[in-house]
Amino acid sequence: MDLRELKYFLATAESGQVSRAANALAISQSSVTAAVRRLEDELGAPLFQRTASGMELTDAGRELRASAQDILDRLERARHITHRQSAVTGTISIAASYTVMGYFLPYHLDRLHQLFPGLEIRPSEQPRESIEEGLLSNRFDMAVMLTSNTANPDLETETLFRSRRRLWVPNNHRFHQAGRVSFADIASEDYIMLTVDEAAQTAMKYWSVLGMQPRVKLRTSSTEAVRSMVANGQGITILSDMVYRPWSLEGKRIGTVQTEREVPTMDVGLAWRKGMEISGPLAVFHDYFRHAFLSPQSPAVVGRG
Structure with a gap:
């Protein structure tokens, strides 16, 4: 088992198709397929169920996904340990819904603290209606919420990932x-x-x-x-x-x-007041999630509960 195999496995898990994973990684489909098969042989269990619509994670695959992502995340933190963004300072107020707070956000708050120790994030757990009101009244700078639950025309939303x-x-x-x-x-x-x-x-x-x-x-x-x-x-x-x-x-x-x-699907993403300028410490927060989830070279990281 090596890091490349884990990276190819995670890309396949996120995209749901070998062809999409190969395109995102800029490698051949055969390389992705071979890496997944080596992992399955080493672990002695199928990681995907091959269907007409793509690759579905098995129970074993879902368990490996969390462990593999943790390994790659720790490696990333080690690489950045001498490049911490200590120059970033400021305070932002972030709202999150119950499910996001319980199963997604704490992991990323810890990563943000490690990367940007001068950035103070003040999280608040709220129901959707309170989140929307707080964004429009400037009580919250940004929210991490279930974007599939909101259709407020006065808010901008950006979906990070879709959970089946x-x-x-x-x-x-x-x-x-x-x-x-x-x-x-x-x-x-x-x-x-x-x-x-x-x-x-x-x-x-x-x-x-x-x-x-x-x-x-x-x-x-x-x-x-x-x-x-x-x-x-x-x-x-x-x-x-x-x-x-x-x-x-x-x-x-x-x-x-x-x-x-x-x-x-249950969609998780960011939300903010329409027309608001995203700059300073808030831009750091926003860019962190965009890089972690929307960059084709960086398989999405789902927080641990």
Whole structure:
């Protein structure tokens, strides 16, 4: 296993296709394919499920993705240790929604502190409505939020990445080895509905398009409660890869399954007041995320929960 293989693996995981990864890395498709196969041989497990639409991460692939990204991030920090941007100083106020604060932002706040020790970031967790009001009233300089949840015409948004939603099931569930599951089959099972960050409203939108409803057994704002209920066989749910973990707090395994019909992604990105000039310390914050997620040479980094 070498760093190049990990980089090629991450590029494939982010793009979902070998051809896109190869284009982003400016190498041949055969080089990407060979690197992924070497990793799979060394680990003794398939990292991707090859489908007609592209490359889908397996459970083993999702676990390696977090570890591989951590390795490359630590290397990047080591390379920058003598080039810390100590000249950058100032204070900015950043708002974040619950899911972003819990599963994404803390990791990046730590990286920003390491890179720019003179930059003071004051984070605040808020619901979407408060974030939008705070941006428009200049209470917040910028927000890191679910851009898929906002359509405020007075705000500019920039999506950093899109997290696919999948069906979560206990590891021994009959759906786990099915490959893809229909919504009709999902509707026949007890369903655990997450309500935080408008998750329930989002879910009901795509269910209503199909003319169906899930058989909701529990509504909860706790992602960990959903995880435990699913792992214990008390129901199933559809949630994003960003909040997925393969184990519950009780140590029981959770698997994921693709749905036959596409589910809208959960999009994470930046938001700010329309027409606002992004300069000074705020530009440093903005450029950090653009470099980490939108540069083709830098596979996106999803924060750890």
